[in-house]
Amino acid sequence: MNLRDIREDFPILSQPMNGKRLVYLDSAATSQKPLPVIERIARYYREENANVHRGVYALAAKATDAYEGAREKVARFIGAASADEIVFTRGTTESLNLVASSLGGRLVSEGDEIVITPMEHHSNLIPWQQLAIANGTTLKYISLQKDGTLDLADVEETITDRTKIVAVAHISNVLGTINPVREIAAIAHRHGAVxxxxxxxxxxxxxxxxxxxxxxxxxxxxxKMCGPTGIGVLYGKRRWLSEMEPIYYGGEMIEVVERYRSTWKESPWRFEGGTPNIAGAVGLGAAVDYLTEIGMDAIQGREQELIRLAMERLEEIPELEIYGPDAGHRAGLVTFNLKGVHPHDVATVLDAEGVAIRAGHHCAQPLMRELGAAATARASFYFYNTEEDVDALVAALMKAKEFFTHAVG
Structure with a gap:
């Protein structure tokens, strides 16, 4: 499959924006959706719509097969040992909160430690922060290097035998840093931490x-992976999921309900109380199919081509400050500021040129303070972006620089 032609699979990218060709560079916030995913969701509502698990009629069985089939696809996609290790949630935020709320209180107590990094998205910071406050637990941060990376020596120093939980972003949504989570996991496990x-x-x-x-x-x-909104995944090792209690109670997640006590289904169903987002799961399954057909190695390779080109071109712009590591140590996003110009103003000028980027604190306020910036601009790439998109980004930034130079002058 030629990734340079794949833009045609995404109908939204064919529409003009502010009279210009749409250059969508905000995939770190949410990705666009290809036709196979859009059509699969529509087919579910046209042909399969029914509640799952409990109905014995044929249409309900069809819906259940589609829903649980999506769970199987996700399990294969990330190499899980079993589909039973896949819990459907509303997204990353709910998944992390589920672990903190259900398991966190059982793992930590006064005098224990939770270890995170300064680059965490609020979704992977606030749940642990609040858990630490509630339980008298120490929240510790692994030091950040000047280039926005982690040093394993600092990891070794920060994680101790008192550490019960280590929570780290695989890739920073601000810096693009790819963290060595396999090595960090080995250190965490050596100290008995989750x-x-x-x-x-x-x-x-x-x-x-x-x-x-x-x-x-x-x-x-x-x-964020070509699927619909409102659906996410928590993968958990079977050992830990079996020890966790549900935090939502109601239909679907029960085994037996008596007047004064109840018992729960096995995981993952004990965590999916109420009618789940069936169409969302089916759409996610279609997204997994789509990404699998392209190949994740090909997707990563294409993004590396784009970020190397983007970094090379952006580094040529005077007074543009780029945050994070070099192109060889980051994923396909770049965060920057134009000296003397608020990132919201930069984003507004770029929008007028049809270039959609993100501006703000990116749900990472502690990291912004560490960078010495109130906010930043961010351009994030996906496999449907092109070299022409990089050219458009650079041209729009040059226009913004010229505009604000004359405005200030």
Whole structure:
């Protein structure tokens, strides 16, 4: 499959924006959706719509097969040992909160430690912060190097025998840093700690095998990997899922309900109380099929081509400050600031040129403070982007630089 022609699979990219060709560079926030995913969701509603698991009629069985089939696809996609290790959630945020709420309180107490990094998205910071406050637990941060990477020597120094949970982003949504989670997991396990990985920015962009990483939990979202919004995944090793209690109660997740006590189904169903997002799961399954057909190695390779080109071109722009490691040590996104110009103003000028980027603190306020920036601009690439998109980004930034230079002058 020629990735340079794949843009045609994404109908939204064919529409003009502000009279210009749409250059979508915000896939780290949410990806666009290809026709096979859009059509699969529509087919579910046209031909399969029924509630899952309990109905004995043929249409309900068809819906259940589609829903549980999606679970099987996701399990294969990330190398899980079994589909029973896949819990469907609303997204990465809910997945991480589920671990913190259900298991965290049983793991940590006063005097224990939770270890994270300064580059975490709020979704992988606040749940652990609040768990630490509630339990008198120490929240510790692995030091960040000047180039936005982690040094394993610092990891070794920070994780101790008192550490019960280590939670790290596989890829930073701000810096693009690819963290050595396999090595961090080995250190965590050596001290008896549980390893939680935020895979929101890695699962859509590169091959991920949970057995190879040896993480205990992995969280990610469907909407960042060509799937629909409102569906996400929590992978958990069977050992840990079996020890976790549900945090939502109601239909579907029960085994037996009596007047004064109840028992729960096995995982993953005990965590999916109520009617689940069936169409979302089916759409995610279609997205997995689509990405698998292209090949995650090919997707990662294409993004590396684009980020190398982008970094090379952006580094030529005077007064543009780029955050994070060099192109060889980052994923397909770049965060930057134009000296003396607020990133929201930069993004507004780029939008007028049809170039859609993100501006703000990117749900990473502690990292912004560490970088000495109130906010930044971010351009994030996916396999449907092209060299022409890089050219458009650079041209729009040059226009913004010229505009604000004259405006200030």
């Amino acid at each position: 390893m939680v990985v935020d895979g929101a920015q890695s699962v859509p962009h590169q091959p991920v095998d949970v057995k190879e990483l040896d993480c205990d939990f992995l969280a990610f979202s469907g909407h």
